[in-house]
Amino acid sequence: MTHLLSKPRLLGAILWLAALVVFGLVSAYTARQRLADELDVTGRTLHRLISQRVAQHDAHLTSLIALSSGSEPAPPGAARQVMESITRFYPRIVWIALIALDRTPPARPVVAVPDSGRIDLTPLLGDIGTQQRGHSFIYPADDKHYLLAKRAPGASPLAVVLLIDPARLLEPEEWPAFARLRLSLNGKTLVDHPADAAFGSGVTWLAGPHFEKVIDGDGQKLLLLLDRSLPLAALIPPRQFLGFALIAALVCVAFVVALRQRATIARSQQEARAAEARLAIKERETRLAHASRVNSMGELTSGIAHELTQPLTALLSRSQAALRLAQADKPNLALISDTLSLNVREAKRAGEMLRRMRDYASDKTPQRIPHDLNAIVTEAVALTSADLERRGVTLVLQLGEPAPHALVDVIETEQVLHNLIRNAADATGKDGVITIATETQGGDARIIVSDNGPGIAPELLPRLFTPFVTTKSDGMGLGLSLCATLVERIDGRIEADNPATGGARFIISLPLVDHQSEAAQ
């Protein structure tokens, strides 16, 4: 979760952006549609308006022709009066001229309102003269105006021409503020009225709505063009967009949170499963360890049976002997006493055997205290010295001074030493010499048990501390393995080698403790 673009976050951001894009597109599309519809409505209205007004021009032409030609033409003064009133009422009709087509150029209007001739009609006269009578014809005049001409019916050479300012076809209030309006004639734009500045410039990536319709008022084929720009704000209303963005962001955040939660749940489930698997493995290991312990207990039982039944045999036999001695006519009390004290020793021996078995079988926690190793050696030696003496084995102690101290379980360490001494005595036999030394080396307190026996067989060295490895036909091969177990669980190690000086050597290395600080405690 420390990564900024974690998978759920990235996904959330992408979703959010996608939602915004979709919203923008939909909004733009509907807005454009709405604006186009609006433009269409406006366009149709304007078209109708302009068409009506354009139609009036035709009516003016007809009435003026009727006034000026015919069987009883009105005097030019009267025509002028009518024309003036027309121009007054219709400001878009900039100029009205009654012309006679039979006059030779330069053509001059018969009547013109206003008088000042605005347009040189000469180039048009030929064309007007060829036009069908009774129909209006339209001609572009200059950049802003167009001409509407109509010939009088019958043989009259007269024609009426209107100069129309198309920009005035619409009243100022009728101009659409939001769209650009153009009126063009034969491709020539006569009116170009831009949209109000307030409606701004449109986006370039989307074509604005367009309205186009021909105004066909009796030959006045004007083209009405409406164009509407699409400002971004109109397409994608900022407030709506921001509101949507906010809501989408909230939804996305919720989504990300949900995703994360799901991931977390999945992970925790996975972890739970892994933990379960680990537990199962551990359980199996425990079972295996237990099974192997049970197996070795089975081995131990059969192996120890011999050893344990020895003292039991002796005990039973001596007890029965003592019983028989006591039941004799003249009990030999001294012999009975001797027998019983031997029994006491034997029972202790059996107890010791059981204790060793129990210690091996149970993983009891060692009671570790800082202790003087010299004292431990001395105690262990005291326990075995009688046996060694009987077997003719000499013990040499080389205790280091000051006495090295280590964090040990005293009884277990004595047991280890006891085992090593017994092994050494077995190896040397009569006239053997066993040397026990203590020393401090580096951070280690060491006890070294060496003998002058035949040494350890090289092939046996690598698996010397493996259980059930033994050279003794009656041994269980558990002694050294037990030693290793006991030493290792007080963070020590035990090593064996055959030094150059001969015999075998066992080195117990234990973590040294400062006995000064121990004394201070």
Next chain:
Amino acid sequence: MTHRVYLIDDDEAVREALALLLGTYGIGVETFGDPAVFLAHVDENKPGCLVMDLRMPLVSGLQLHQKLAERGITWPTIMITGHGDVAACRRAFKAGIQDFLTKPVDGEVLVEALHQAFANLDTWLERRDARALLGTLTEREREVLDMVARGWASKEIAAALDLSARTIDAHRANIADKLGTSSVAEQVRLALMDTPSR
């Protein structure tokens, strides 16, 4: 009657205790901690019953038994062991062990087994003596004795061996002399003892 008992066990305490116990029954015990020492020490002329541990370092009880048998010492043997599994027991009996006791062994059971062993040793000794006596006979005398054992009369024997009745009588006199008994029944008993046992 009791005989000498040879106890071979690698455990000193067991040796001492069993010797003491058997002593209270009036049974003399000679103890050995090492089978090899016993093998070197054992005297064919001092027969006794053997009590030995099945499981000893270097030489097992059965191996010791085998080695003794090779030397003709087939004295009754009681095997004692810490864990009497069936296989070991079967092997022991197959090898001719008389009894198989598990440690800790009860004094009475052991003594009972020993008395049985003593009886067997008596038989063994008798057979040995008989064999020794019969060994002094000539082939012809042995032939005659076998026919006597079958219940033949001197005349029948003489006819079978194509000898005169007097010669047969002379042989029978020698046989009685050598076997130390003129009782035909006793002679027959001795002759039968020589037949291979088991």
